[in-house]
Amino acid sequence: MSEIFLFIVLLYALSGVIPLCIRKKRIWSVSSIIMGGGGILLTLFSLPCLLVSSAKTILFQGEWVTFPICIGIDRLSALFCILLGMLSLAVALYTPGYLDRMHGNRRRYVVSGFIPLFLLSMLLVILAGTTIAFLVFWELMAILSFFLVLTEFEEEKTRYASLFYLAMTQISTVFVFLGILLMCVSTGSWEYPSHLSGSDPLISLSFLCLFFGIAIKSGVIPFHKWLPHAHPAAPSPVSALMSGMMISTALYALLRVVTGFYAPNAAWGFLILAFGCLSAVLGVMYALKEQDIKGLLAYSSIDNTGIILIGTGLWVLFTVFGSPALALMAIAGAVFHAISHGLFKGLLFLTAGSVCQAAGTRNIDEMGGILVRMPWTGGLFFIGVLSIVSIPPFSGFIGEFLIIMSLIGGLSELSPLLQIVMVVVLSLFSLTGALTVTTFVKAVGLTFLALPRSEGAYHAREVPWPMYAGPAVLALMSAGLGIFSGQIFSFLGYPGLLPDLLVLFLLLLGTSVLVYVAVWSYASRKTRITRTWDCGMRAPSSKMEYTGSGFTEPVVRFFAPVYRTRICVTREYLDEHQCLFRTGTGSIHLMKFFEECLYLPAARRIDRYASLVAALQNGDIDRFVLYVFCTVILLILILGWSA
Amino acid sequence: MILNDVAPVWIRICLILVLVSGGFLLSSRSLKNLVRTYQFQSFLLVLIALGLVVLEEHTILLLVAALTVVSKVWGIPACIRLIQERIHIQQDLKFSYLRPPGALMLSILIILLVYITFAQILEKLYAASSLFFLGSVIGVSLVLMGLLAVCIRRMAISKVIGYLSMENGVLAFGLFVTELPFFIEFVIVIDLIILVLLTSIMTVGIDSSIEEYKSRLEEFHLLSEEGGIA
Numbered sequence: 001m002s003e004i005f006l007f008i009v010l011l012y013a014l015s016g017v018i019p020l021c022i023r024k025k026r027i028w029s030v031s032s033i034i035m036g037g038g039g040i041l042l043t044l045f046s047l048p049c050l051l052v053s054s055a056k057t058i059l060f061q062g063e064w065v066t067f068p069i070c071i072g073i074d075r076l077s078a079l080f081c082i083l084l085g086m087l088s089l090a091v092a093l094y095t096p097g098y099l100d101r102m103h104g105n106r107r108r109y110v111v112s113g114f115i116p117l118f119l120l121s122m123l124l125v126i127l128a129g130t131t132i133a134f135l136v137f138w139e140l141m142a143i144l145s146f147f148l149v150l151t152e153f154e155e156e157k158t159r160y161a162s163l164f165y166l167a168m169t170q171i172s173t174v175f176v177f178l179g180i181l182l183m184c185v186s187t188g189s190w191e192y193p194s195h196l197s198g199s200d201p202l203i204s205l206s207f208l209c210l211f212f213g214i215a216i217k218s219g220v221i222p223f224h225k226w227l228p229h230a231h232p233a234a235p236s237p238v239s240a241l242m243s244g245m246m247i248s249t250a251l252y253a254l255l256r257v258v259t260g261f262y263a264p265n266a267a268w269g270f271l272i273l274a275f276g277c278l279s280a281v282l283g284v285m286y287a288l289k290e291q292d293i294k295g296l297l298a299y300s301s302i303d304n305t306g307i308i309l310i311g312t313g314l315w316v317l318f319t320v321f322g323s324p325a326l327a328l329m330a331i332a333g334a335v336f337h338a339i340s341h342g343l344f345k346g347l348l349f350l351t352a353g354s355v356c357q358a359a360g361t362r363n364i365d366e367m368g369g370i371l372v373r374m375p376w377t378g379g380l381f382f383i384g385v386l387s388i389v390s391i392p393p394f395s396g397f398i399g400e401f402l403i404i405m406s407l408i409g410g411l412s413e414l415s416p417l418l419q420i421v422m423v424v425v426l427s428l429f430s431l432t433g434a435l436t437v438t439t440f441v442k443a444v445g446l447t448f449l450a451l452p453r454s455e456g457a458y459h460a461r462e463v464p465w466p467m468y469a470g471p472a473v474l475a476l477m478s479a480g481l482g483i484f485s486g487q488i489f490s491f492l493g494y495p496g497l498l499p500d501l502l503v504l505f506l507l508l509l510g511t512s513v514l515v516y517v518a519v520w521s522y523a524s525r526k527t528r529i530t531r532t533w534d535c536g537m538r539a540p541s542s543k544m545e546y547t548g549s550g551f552t553e554p555v556v557r558f559f560a561p562v563y564r565t566r567i568c569v570t571r572e573y574l575d576e577h578q579c580l581f582r583t584g585t586g587s588i589h590l591m592k593f594f595e596e597c598l599y600l601p602a603a604r605r606i607d608r609y610a611s612l613v614a615a616l617q618n619g620d621i622d623r624f625v626l627y628v629f630c631t632v633i634l635l636i637l638i639l640g641w642s643a
Numbered sequence: 644m645i646l647n648d649v650a651p652v653w654i655r656i657c658l659i660l661v662l663v664s665g666g667f668l669l670s671s672r673s674l675k676n677l678v679r680t681y682q683f684q685s686f687l688l689v690l691i692a693l694g695l696v697v698l699e700e701h702t703i704l705l706l707v708a709a710l711t712v713v714s715k716v717w718g719i720p721a722c723i724r725l726i727q728e729r730i731h732i733q734q735d736l737k738f739s740y741l742r743p744p745g746a747l748m749l750s751i752l753i754i755l756l757v758y759i760t761f762a763q764i765l766e767k768l769y770a771a772s773s774l775f776f777l778g779s780v781i782g783v784s785l786v787l788m789g790l791l792a793v794c795i796r797r798m799a800i801s802k803v804i805g806y807l808s809m810e811n812g813v814l815a816f817g818l819f820v821t822e823l824p825f826f827i828e829f830v831i832v833i834d835l836i837i838l839v840l841l842t843s844i845m846t847v848g849i850d851s852s853i854e855e856y857k858s859r860l861e862e863f864h865l866l867s868e869e870g871g872i873a
Contacts, residue, residue, distance in 0.1 A: 622739045625794040632787065633756070640760030 004045050005059040005071070005127075011038035012088075012120035020113035028099050028112035032092040035116045039088025042081055042123070049078035051491060059127065064136075068190050070129030075492075079335065080126045080252045083342045086477055087245050088119055094350050094470030095237045097463060101357055102235065107151050111235055118144040118241060122249045131180040132190045134253075138176060142169040142217075145246060148238040149230045161229035168216055168226040175213030182206035183261070192256075198265040207268060210257050218250035219302045220309065221279040222594045227302060228286070232294035232362060236353020239294060243301045244346030251308050251338045258312055259331065269316030273421075276313050277428045280306025284435040285562060288442070288555060289590060291548045292362045293352050296443055297345065300388065303432060304341045308334045310425060311403045318406065323413050329406040332489070332497060337399025340481055344387040344396055347474035351381040354463045354471075355447065360456035364443065364548045369452035373460045376468040378448045383475040385440045387482070390433060393501040393508075395482040402498070404429060435555070442551050451542040564591040646697045651774050654694040657687045658781045661815065662754070665788040668808050669750060669795070670743035672734050674727055677804050678720050684811055685715035688818075691778075695818060704818070707828055711814070714832045719807065722839045726800070737797030746795055753791070754784045768820070775819045782816030785809070803838065810835060 015034035019027050049057060060071040073081065095115065099108045121141040128134040146169065150162040183206040187193050196203045212223070219227035231239045258264075258272070283302030290296040311334025318327035354377045355370055356362045371378035387396035407429065410422040452458040462468075481488070486500040534540050549556075556563055566589045574580035616627075664684040671677050692708040695701070741749065758780050762769055769776045789812055792805030810831060817828070 622794060622797070625790065626740060629787070629790050629794050632790065633753070636756060636760050636783075640756075640763050 001045075001057055002059050004041070005073075008038055008042050008045060009120065009123075011035070011041065012116045012123070016113050016115075016117035016120065018113070019109045023109060026096070026100070028108060029096045031112050031116065032096050035119070036089050036092030038116070039085040039092060041085075042088065043085030046073065046078040046081035046085065049073045050075055050082065056129070058129070064132075067132040068130050069133045069136075070191075071124070071127045071133065072129040073127055076252070076255065076335070077126045079339060080248060081123065083248060083339050084119060084123055084126065084245055086473065087241060087342065087346050088116075090346060090350065090470040090473045091115065091119075091237045091241060092470070093466045093473065094240075094353075097467040098235065098237055098353065098357065111148065111151055111238070114144055114148050115237060115241065118148060118238075119245070122241075122245055125249050126252055129192065130190050131183065131192065135173075135177060135180055138253075139173050141246065141249070142173060145169070145238075145242060148242075149234045151235050151238070152233065155233075157229075158233040161226075161233035165226045165230040168223065172213045172216035175209045175216065177213075179206045179209030179211075179213060182209060193261050195263040196261060197263050198268065203262070204265075207257070207262050207265075210261075211254070211268075211271070214250050214254045214257070215275060218247050218254065218305045219279075220275050220305055221282050221302060222598055224279070224283070224302050225594055225599060228290070228295050228298045231298035231301070231349075232292055236294075236349055236356070239298075239353065240346040240349035243298065243349055244342040247301055247305060247345075248338050248342040251305065254309075255312060255331075255335065255338070258316060264316045264319040266317060266320045269313050269320060270421075271313075272309055272316060273313030273425065276306045276309030276311075277425060278306065279303065279309060280432045281428050281435075282562070284432050284439060285559060288435055288439045288552050289549075289563065291364050293356065293364050293367075293443065293447060294349070294362055296364070296439065297348050297352060300436070300439065301341075301345055303436065304337065304345070304388075307400060307403065307429075307432070308338050308341070310334075310429065311337065311399070311406075314403065314406055314410070314425075317418070318410065321414055321418065323410070326406045326409045326413065328494070329402050329409065329497065332494065333399045333402030333406065335399075336402065336485070337396070340387065340395035340399055340478060343474050343478045343481065344384045344394075347471045347478060348381060348384040348388065350471045350474070351377050351384065351468070354467055355381070355460070358456075358460035358463060359454070361454060364446045366454035367447045367452070367457045368450045368454075368542060368545065369448075369457060370460055371448035373452075373457075374462045376462060376465075377471075380468055380471045380475050381448070382444060383479065384471075385444055387478045389437045389440050393479075393482045393485075393505045395478045395485070398482055398485045398498065398501075400429075400433070438552075438555060442548060446546065446548055446551065450545050453542045453545065564593050565589065566591055650694045650697040654691050654698075654774060655777065657691045657694070658777055658815075661687050661691075661785060661811075662781055665785045665808060665812075666747055666750060668804065669746045669788060669792050672736055672743075674733060674735055674800060675724075677735070677801060678723050678727070681804050681807055681811075682716055682720040684808065685711055685720075688811055688814055689716065691815070692818060707814075707818075710828065710832055714836060715807070715811070719835060719839050722836075723800070723804075735796065735798045735801045738795050739797055741791075741795045746791055750784070750788045750791060753787045754780070757784050757787070765820070778819030779816055782812050782814075782819060785812030785815055788812070806838065807835060 011034055015031040015038065018034070019031045054075055056072045056074040058070065058072045060069070062069050095112060099112055102108055102111075118141065121137055121144055124137040125134060125141055128137055146162060146166050149165050150158065152158045153162070182202055183193060183196070184190055186196065186200060186202050186206065196206075198204050198207065216223040216226075231243055234242060258268070262268070280303050283299055283304075283306055287296050287299035287303060290299055311330045314330035315327045315334065318324070318330055355367070355374065358374060358377075359367055359370065361367065383394075387394035390397040390400045392401075404426070407422050407426045411419055411426075414422065452460070483502055483505045486498045486502065489495065489497045537544070556565065567586065568589060569584065569586045571578075571584040572582045574582045616623075661684055664680050664687065667680045668677060668684075671680060689708045689711050692704045692711065696704045696708075761776065761780050761783070765776060765779060768779065786809050789805045789807075789809030792808060793802050794805075796802050796805060813831070814828065
């Protein structure tokens with residue numbers, strides 16, 4: 001086992017190093033082939049660990065300085081390794097074509113080199129068996145992703161997004177580091193702890209630190225602001241990996257921490273549930289308002305993170321209040337949704353990337369009519385949409401179904417107070433579902449249907465086949481995971497958790513075939529050439545189509561208190577008494593609530609304290625030597641005092 | 644036998660003189676005297692090492708003494724003198740934070756602090772051998788006095804001598820408490836030689852502070868128009 005694992009690590013490392021060291025034309029194709037091979041091997045390597053072995057298998061053990069480093073695989077990590085393997089394969093197929101069309105020669109080598117290294121860092125986070133190994137790989141993942149976001153560094157927006165991301169990811173690392181340190185102080189070991197009790201304040205603090213560290217990384221509201229900036233700014237394969245895998249890696253860490261490190265605690269359960277609900281509802285609301293297609297998908301990731309958090313929070317509550325069956329259902333839903341989200345979000349980002357590259361814009365309002373021009377890409381995007389809006393039997397449905405079933409079960413099993421909580425969560429969950437459908441009707445309708453609304457969209461052409469073969473792998477996986485979900489759960493030892501969706505799929509397929517055959521048999525064969533009804537307009541143009549903001553206007557008006565829109569009106573008058581109106585403007589702005597009320601005040605305060613510290617650093621070498629001198633004297637004093 | 648009786652006294656006298664030389668490095672304004680003092684201080688360390696050879700019979704200390712003679716008593720001072728001859732600067736009158744009297748007062752306080760602290764930390768050594776305890780206290784005090792010299796002196800050349808004195812302190816401490824492996828002592832000496840060589844490359848600015856270095860290059864028309872050194 002260890003040898004195969006080391007070989008996989010070597011493949012990823014090699015595919016990363018080759019384009020960074022060898023500047024040969026289209027060397028990224030060679031790198032992608034090696035990375036794809038690594039992905040397939042990783043999937044095959046992880047499958048037996050998921051299906052057969054329930055115990056943890058140690059793959060590597062050693063020491064780094066004095067810290068223990070352990071790499072091991074168990075069922076949970078194997079599941080996420082399979083996701084990583086599949087995403088590696090999809091990105092490996094997609095990336096060469098994308099890079100061929102990308103401008104800037106040097107950056108193409110850098111992107112193709114850093115992607116496998118980024119994947120490797122995530123793999124090592126998932127397989128880390130000690131807290132210190134986890135921290136090291138976590139930071140490595142953060143740094144590599146920062147450089148990948150910075151790819152298009154000439155653009156002001158990208159630089160802003162990268163710096164924002166760097167700041168947030170470093171805050172996340174600080175929290176994770178503090179959590180690990182507190183955990184080490186409590187247990188006296190760097191090993192992963194098991195079921196620590198929350199009665200010790202130090203342990204509670206360590207949980208909170210870890211939770212907030214992971215929450216920042218997975219884009220939980222209100223720590224989410226980096227996500228809608230960073231994901232659209234990065235190249236599409238990187239966005240797919242960041243949204244599909246990096247968020248899943250953070251959620252894996254959360255699942256590991258909540259279900260393994262600490263004994264379930266009701267207060268923590270409520271905390272996770274509250275953040276989950278907030279992220280799910282607000283995430284999809286922001287997605288609905290977004291005009292940038294990659295921004296929309298990024299916000300949708302926040303919504304899905306919220307759903308997974310809800311499942312995790314419910315597991316804690318059901319475990320504490322003695323409903324193990326419901327707890328199992330909730331956690332199974334959360335884990336399944338994390339995996340399926342990784343698949344369909346990867347698929348959506350890759351196909352959206354193809355569309356953006358072909359149309360030369362990310363703005364939905366400047367697209368339209370893409371399906372006719374890019375049928376394969378459009379079809380695959382539609383499969384991703386079917387999954388994300390939870391249409392059975394696609395994989396997105398399964399996780400949400402399990403979580404909803406556990407919520408409904410909670411209504412009859414729990415105490416009245418908790419039943420109220422369940423009702424509230426259920427309502428918010430349903431609202432999220434409805435808004436997700438609206439969001440993606442907008443995304444599909446305005447992007448792919450109707451007439452093109454810009455020159456770029458008009459001239460868009462289908463991408464080369466490997467660029468839709470990659471997403472096709474994810475589409476197949478996403479559909480297959482849903483259709484065979486019942487069988488998968490039975491094989492894993494949880495029979496009866498889900499209805500058999502294979503039967504449902506066959507029924508749907510059979511009905512569709514029957515309807516098609518019936519229509520085909522009885523329909524008239526005569527060809528009629530005529531104009532469709534056009535409301536009396538002779539030549540409807542693309543200007544008459546719905547715009548993104550027009551489509552969402554009713555929802556925005558309805559949720560105005562949440563969106564916090566600001567109406568700005570300017571008027572000019574001809575006379576000084578302001579009686580005769582000459583001209584004026586009116587606009588509706590979306591308030592950046594979290595930025596204006598949370599981030600900026602915090603930043604201003606930090607800036608104020610930092611300026612005090614900055615006074616110490618005046619560039620005078622004598623002053624710096626004086627600091628060293630004072631520190632040494634202080635240390636001697638402390639030594640003498642404590643001896 | 645006589646040597647065994649004389650050696651402790653001899654070492655004690657040398658240690659006191661080392662301390663005095665440290666004080667002199669803080670207060671002296673003549674650059675020539677600074678180098679001479681450093682040379683003398685290094686020579687005292689050679690004598691201490693030889694005294695310890697008599698007491699402890701560790702032949703490796705002979706190598707340390709030989710290395711110190713070659714590098715610190717002869718090589719480094721000769722190199723610094725060469726620089727001094729080129730720059731024609733005799734006095735260092737620039738101080739920051741503390742003038743020499745204040746620095747001397749502070750160094751007395753430092754010695755007291757180190758003595759009290761080490762009496763707590765090295766309790767066993769204190770009980771076993773007062774000579775070795777004295778050596779360790781004076782070694783660390785010399786390190787701190789060297790650091791103080793780096794801190795209060797403005798001229799780069801005086802800072803370098805402060806740094807060299809710090810290393811002498813490390814050597815003194817190593818002789819009495821930890822006994823540094825010869826290899827490490829050798830590497831430190833190489834470091835010092837490189838430091839002095841680098842300093843000699845910057846001969847032009849040796850009598851200025853590091854912040855003034857660029858303006859000094861401009862003064863002597865040594866800066867190219869693009870901003871690099873011509």
